[in-house]
Amino acid sequence: xxxxxxxxxxxxxxxxxxxxxxxxxxxxxxxxxxxxxxxxxxxxxxxxxxxxxxxxxxxxxxxxxxxxxxxxxxxxxxxxxxxxxxxxxxxxxxxxxxxxxxxxxxxxxxxxxxxxxxxxxxxxxxxxxxxxxxxxxxxxxxxxxxxxxxxxxxxxxxxxxxxxxxxxxxxxxxxxxxxxxxxxxxxxxxxxxxxxxxxxxxxxxxxxxxxxxxxxxxxxxxxxxxxxxxxxxxxxxxxxxxxxxxxxxxxxxxxxxxxxxxxxxxxxxxxxxxxxxxxxxxxxxxxxxxxxxxxxxxxxxxxxxxxxxxxxxxxxxxxxxxxxxxxxxxxxxxxxxxxxxxxxxxxxxxxxxxxxxxxxxxxxxxxxxxxxxxxxxxxxxxxxxxxxxxxxxxxxx
Ligand SMILES: *Cc1c(COP(=O)(O)O)cnc(C)c1O
Numbered sequence: 489x490x491x492x493x494x495x496x497x498x499x500x501x502x503x504x505x506x507x508x509x510x511x512x513x514x515x516x517x518x519x520x521x522x523x524x525x526x527x528x529x530x531x532x533x534x535x536x537x538x539x540x541x542x543x544x545x546x547x548x549x550x551x552x553x554x555x556x557x558x559x560x561x562x563x564x565x566x567x568x569x570x571x572x573x574x575x576x577x578x579x580x581x582x583x584x585x586x587x588x589x590x591x592x593x594x595x596x597x598x599x600x601x602x603x604x605x606x607x608x609x610x611x612x613x614x615x616x617x618x619x620x621x622x623x624x625x626x627x628x629x630x631x632x633x634x635x636x637x638x639x640x641x642x643x644x645x646x647x648x649x650x651x652x653x654x655x656x657x658x659x660x661x662x663x664x665x666x667x668x669x670x671x672x673x674x675x676x677x678x679x680x681x682x683x684x685x686x687x688x689x690x691x692x693x694x695x696x697x698x699x700x701x702x703x704x705x706x707x708x709x710x711x712x713x714x715x716x717x718x719x720x721x722x723x724x725x726x727x728x729x730x731x732x733x734x735x736x737x738x739x740x741x742x743x744x745x746x747x748x749x750x751x752x753x754x755x756x757x758x759x760x761x762x763x764x765x766x767x768x769x770x771x772x773x774x775x776x777x778x779x780x781x782x783x784x785x786x787x788x789x790x791x792x793x794x795x796x797x798x799x800x801x802x803x804x805x806x807x808x809x810x811x812x813x814x815x816x817x818x819x820x821x822x823x824x825x826x827x828x829x830x831x832x833x834x835x836x837x838x839x840x841x842x843x844x845x846x847x848x849x850x851x852x853x854x855x856x857x858x859x860x861x862x863x864x865x866x867x868x869x870x871x872x873x874x875x876x877x878x879x880x881x882x883x884x885x
Contacts, residue, residue: 518876522712523710526712527712529776562580573696578696580721590620590623592723607649610652612657613652614658617652627734637653638664644676651680652683661815667698682702687824731753737763740759740760741754783863827857828857828858841873846872
């Protein structure tokens with residue numbers, strides 16, 4: 489056994505989260521793609537079966553009340569809340585992240601004072617956020633200013649209405665300074681919207697603590713909600729009355745069953761709703777969130793950093809010199825729960841890794857991405873992934 493394999497064994501033995509692996513359906517593949525689609529929690533299939541056969545099949549329409557379907561978006565929002573540092577009553581679950589980015593960004597511009605006609609957007613963002621920001625800017629008569637997050641403070645002014653930022657750059661895996669950037673946006677009198685897709689469930693976010701205005705995130709990555717599981721929208725409690733949704737559907741009405749002609753928004757997180765919630769996905773997500781019942785995000789973060797540190801150490805040991813270049817910041821405060829390695833033939837390399845049971849993903853044109861979900865990835869997995877990468881790269885060299 490190599491020195492690193494021995495070290496991995498010791499780290500796994502000392503890892504208090506290692507027992508959580510039993511809560512997921514896993515096989516002998518090293519699954520490092522939980523930052524795209526989290527693994528299936530053991531609790532989900534039985535719950536989905538009950539929701540379909542009993543709640544829908546037998547109770548039918550009664551389930552909107554009796555099975556708690558109607559209140560699910562806020563109830564599940566409150567389950568996500570502690571994972572992102574939010575007090576209850578501020579998060580609603582529903583729709584996709586893309587749709588929630590739209591709601592949040594247009595609402596942010598509407599909240600900003602008169603004379604503010606610029607939207608600042610993270611230029612390195614996940615494409616969907618950029619496309620939606622461009623459309624939101626056109627709709628609200630704003631000018632769009634794309635900048636890299638670190639340079640955002642420099643372009644803020646009395647004309648800035650809203651700022652849309654990603655907590656994590658999903659290509660380089662750089663973590664942005666949520667607290668500092670939020671403070672800078674507030675100093676300029678503007679409204680900030682954070683996209684938490686790659687941080688919720690992987691690290692503490694501290695939405696309330698840092699005074700974030702609005703935030704969105706998906707639930708199928710580190711929250712393991714399943715393919716296409718609904719996203720969430722956070723609106724800080726004191727801003728909810730001013731949240732003027734560009735998609736004011738009947739589900740967000742103060743009296744949805746009054747079927748009134750005139751729209752009157754409901755109070756609280758409900759205001760972020762649009763139409764009938766996707767109950768099957770939503771209740772699968774609710775079962776998936778049970779995994780977190782006795783888990784602390786701080787402990788998850790500590791393990792995540794230990795995993796990525798150990799991966800970089802193993803890559804340094806096993807991968808031929810100069811064959812890959814890490815895009816991931818070395819400083820812990822600038823690192824998310826994934827590692828990006830630049831490698832000229834990344835597409836072919838990832839194909840071979842997957843063939844050999846190490847699943848990460850490839851980002852065009854030359855990036856290998858490895859996501860480390862602390863709930864079910866262990867140190868022996870990390871050692872194996874780096875070793876196989878070294879073998880594949882040695883052969884391709
Ligand atoms: C995954 C991801 C999305 C996904 O948006 P969908 O509407 O769920 O497809 C959006 N933004 C970021 C930053 C992401 O990482």
